[in-house]
Amino acid sequence: xxxxxxxxxxxxxxxxxxxxxxxxxxxxxxxxxxxxxxxxxxxxxxxxxxxxxxxxxxxxxxxxxxxxxxxxxxxxxxxxxxxxxxxxxxxxxxxxxxxxxxxxxxxxxxxxxxxxxxxxxxxxxxxxxxxxxxxxxxxxxxxxxxxxxxxxxxxxxxxxxxxxxxxxxxxxxxxxxxxxxxxxxxxxxxxxxxxxxxxxxxxxxxxxxxxxxxxxxxxxxxxxxxxxxxxxxxxxxxxxxxxxx
Amino acid sequence: xxxxxxxxxxxxxxxxxxxxxxxxxxxxxxxxxxxxxxxxxxxxxxxxxxxxxxxxxxxxxxxxxxxxxxxxxxxxxxxxxxxxxxxxxxxxxxxxxxxxxxxxxxxxxxxxxxxxxxxxxxxxxxxxxxxxxxxxxxxxxxxxxxxxxxxxxxxxxxxxxxxxxxxxxxxxxxxxxxxxxxxxxxxxxxxxxxxxxxxxxxxxxxxxxxxxxx
Numbered sequence: 001x002x003x004x005x006x007x008x009x010x011x012x013x014x015x016x017x018x019x020x021x022x023x024x025x026x027x028x029x030x031x032x033x034x035x036x037x038x039x040x041x042x043x044x045x046x047x048x049x050x051x052x053x054x055x056x057x058x059x060x061x062x063x064x065x066x067x068x069x070x071x072x073x074x075x076x077x078x079x080x081x082x083x084x085x086x087x088x089x090x091x092x093x094x095x096x097x098x099x100x101x102x103x104x105x106x107x108x109x110x111x112x113x114x115x116x117x118x119x120x121x122x123x124x125x126x127x128x129x130x131x132x133x134x135x136x137x138x139x140x141x142x143x144x145x146x147x148x149x150x151x152x153x154x155x156x157x158x159x160x161x162x163x164x165x166x167x168x169x170x171x172x173x174x175x176x177x178x179x180x181x182x183x184x185x186x187x188x189x190x191x192x193x194x195x196x197x198x199x200x201x202x203x204x205x206x207x208x209x210x211x212x213x214x215x216x217x218x219x220x221x222x223x224x225x226x227x228x229x230x231x232x233x234x235x236x237x238x239x240x241x242x243x244x245x
Numbered sequence: 246x247x248x249x250x251x252x253x254x255x256x257x258x259x260x261x262x263x264x265x266x267x268x269x270x271x272x273x274x275x276x277x278x279x280x281x282x283x284x285x286x287x288x289x290x291x292x293x294x295x296x297x298x299x300x301x302x303x304x305x306x307x308x309x310x311x312x313x314x315x316x317x318x319x320x321x322x323x324x325x326x327x328x329x330x331x332x333x334x335x336x337x338x339x340x341x342x343x344x345x346x347x348x349x350x351x352x353x354x355x356x357x358x359x360x361x362x363x364x365x366x367x368x369x370x371x372x373x374x375x376x377x378x379x380x381x382x383x384x385x386x387x388x389x390x391x392x393x394x395x396x397x398x399x400x401x402x403x404x405x406x407x408x409x410x411x412x413x414x415x416x417x418x419x420x421x422x423x424x425x426x427x428x429x430x431x432x433x434x435x436x437x438x439x440x441x442x443x444x445x446x447x448x449x450x451x452x453x454x455x456x457x458x459x
Contacts, residue, residue: 034459042459049456057449064445071439079432086425089408093421096413113415117422124426132433143443150450161458189458196454204447210440218437221430228426236419243415 034182035172043165050158057154061147072136083125090117097239109242113235120231124224131220138213146206153199160192255279256286265409270431274424 094114101107168185172178256279259272269287273280411418 037459046456046458050453053449053452053456056452057446060446060449064442068439068442071435075432075435079429082425082429082432086422086429089411089425090422093411093413093418096411097415097418100413117419121422121426128430128433132436135436136439139439139443146443150446154453157453164458186459193454200450200454204444206443210443214437214440218434221433225426225430229423232419232423236415239415 034168034185035178038165038168038172038185043162043169046161046165050161054154057150064143090121101243106242109239112242113239116235116238117232120228120235123231124228127224127227128221131217131224134220135213135217139210142206142209142213146203149199149203153196153203156199157192157196160195161189164188164192252279252282256283259283259286267409268428270428271424274427275420 094110097110097113098107101110164185167188168181171181171184255276259276262272262275263269273283276283411421
């Protein structure tokens with residue numbers, strides 16, 4: 001048993017000086033292969049991969065535009081339809097009130113009520129439409145700005161990757177140590193990736209912009225509604241006092 | 246009135262309005278203090294109405310019921326034995342023969358007669374509703390009760406669109422006008438979700454950093 005153990009230890013000791021050489025051979029083969037690849041089709045492959053992502057990004061943007069427009073159109077139609085119906089409905093209310101008014105004073109009160117309500121409706125409509133349009137324009141601008149920033153970040157990233165490829169190609173051609181060439185290439189690509197991620201984080205601040213737009217819009221619509229309620233309640237109180245209630 | 250009682254009263258009113266065909270948004274706008282509770286109630290009602298389609302009793306329960314009733318025999322050949330009057334099962338309060346007899350004899354006359362009476366009544370009512378006399382009678386009712394004289398084209402239009410005609414009551418009119426503004430806000434507020442489209446391309450963008458460059 002002792003003999004067997006000492007034989008194994010002995011064999012390991014004899015072979016161990018050669019181990020780094022094996023490893024070096026493997027690394028060098030892989031690095032040489034890298035130089036061969038970078039000299040032939042790696043540049044084309046990388047360009048192709050980036051182009052595929054760019055095409056998908058373009059599709060996604062087009063899809064966004066279509067969906068956003070559809071939603072806006074649908075809302076616009078529903079809103080117009082609703083407003084039209086409500087205008088008719090209010091006319092019906094005024095007619096009914098006028099029908100109930102028996103004295104001149106009551107008829108005048110109904111006319112005043114109508115005027116007050118219509119004024120409140122117009123005022124509210126103008127305010128909410130303005131808030132709505134400001135939000136729409138703000139969102140469109142934010143999206144356009146994001147597009148510009150994203151395109152710039154992609155262009156920078158692409159340029160950095162291409163520069164790294166060209167540098168690696170040149171180094172390989174100049175017979176620089178292939179391991180060093182590959183390591184330098186990897187470092188450059190990683191730096192480009194990091195920069196791209198940082199750019200995206202900065203671009204993603206659009207969320208804060210959108211949130212501000214949403215909050216501003218919500219506050220304006222709420223205020224318009226509150227003002228409208230106050231005006232409508234006042235009109236009601238005035239009308240009721242004219243009708244002696 | 247306690248809060249719970251108040252809500253129960255509001256819920257009862259909301260249900261009756263819903264049954265009358267009033268839109269949910271309008272109902273919610275009518276009761277601004279209970280919007281949250283009513284929305285929850287509507288949501289639960291929807292959930293149950295959807296779930297109800299898939300509710301099936303357990304097989305074991307069904308078998309137990311069938312056994313306890315005793316009217317259904319597990320022996321397939323004997324299931325229709327009452328037809329040959331040799332049923333050994335328990336008799337129901339009204340047995341199938343009695344039901345059959347009623348349907349074949351009395352109901353043959355009674356049912357068509359009842360339908361005829363209902364139809365005649367309906368035709369008479371609708372004819373009268375359009376007449377000036379009927380209009381005069383209904384016009385005497387207080388306006389705050391709501392329904393104006395029949396035959397009014399605006400009323401027909403409102404009924405057709407599922408909206409109750411104007412009552413001429415200032416409180417109800419203002420409530421209706423405020424409710425309509427709230428409905429409009431609901432449509433407008435959908436625009437807030439458009440903001441999500443700003444980052445619609447995020448997933449594709451992160452892919453750039455994940456490409457293999459070797």
